[in-house]
Amino acid sequence: MVLVGDVKDRVAILVDDMADTCGTICHAADKLLSAGATKVYAILTHGIFSGPAISRINNACFEAVVVTNTIPQEDKMKHCPKIQVIDISMILAEAIRRTHNGESVSYLFSHVPL
Numbered sequence: 651m652v653l654v655g656d657v658k659d660r661v662a663i664l665v666d667d668m669a670d671t672c673g674t675i676c677h678a679a680d681k682l683l684s685a686g687a688t689k690v691y692a693i694l695t696h697g698i699f700s701g702p703a704i705s706r707i708n709n710a711c712f713e714a715v716v717v718t719n720t721i722p723q724e725d726k727m728k729h730c731p732k733i734q735v736i737d738i739s740m741i742l743a744e745a746i747r748r749t750h751n752g753e754s755v756s757y758l759f760s761h762v763p764l
Contacts, residue, residue, distance in 0.1 A: 651677060651681055657686055662679075662682040663690075664693070669717075671700055671702055672707055676709075676710040696718070697721060704726060708729075718738045740763045741763060744763045745758060
């Protein structure tokens with residue numbers, strides 16, 4: 651793994667579509683911290699969190715690991731206080747409604763329903 655860019659004295663945010671066992675993302679967080687990042691966050695669309703994932707996150711340098719609720723996380727959150735969940739049910743419902751009615755889904759890029 652190679653880090654490109656300067657993170658010294660900066661907050662680093664890792665963005666990924668999904669994390670399963672979290673080996674790669676935890677390794678990336680360690681790289682960022684050793685390169686001088688002051689804090690490391692992870693933002694994930696799908697937190698699968700299988701096998702050693704929770705243990706790895708608990709032992710990693712993350713300030714927080716933020717995931718959407720595309721996969722239920724209540725049980726994982728009980729074992730890992732670093733996991734935070736964003737509810738995306740409203741935006742998914744609106745995207746489905748717009749698709750069904752033949753309306754623009756790209757409208758949601760600038761007008762997120764809350």
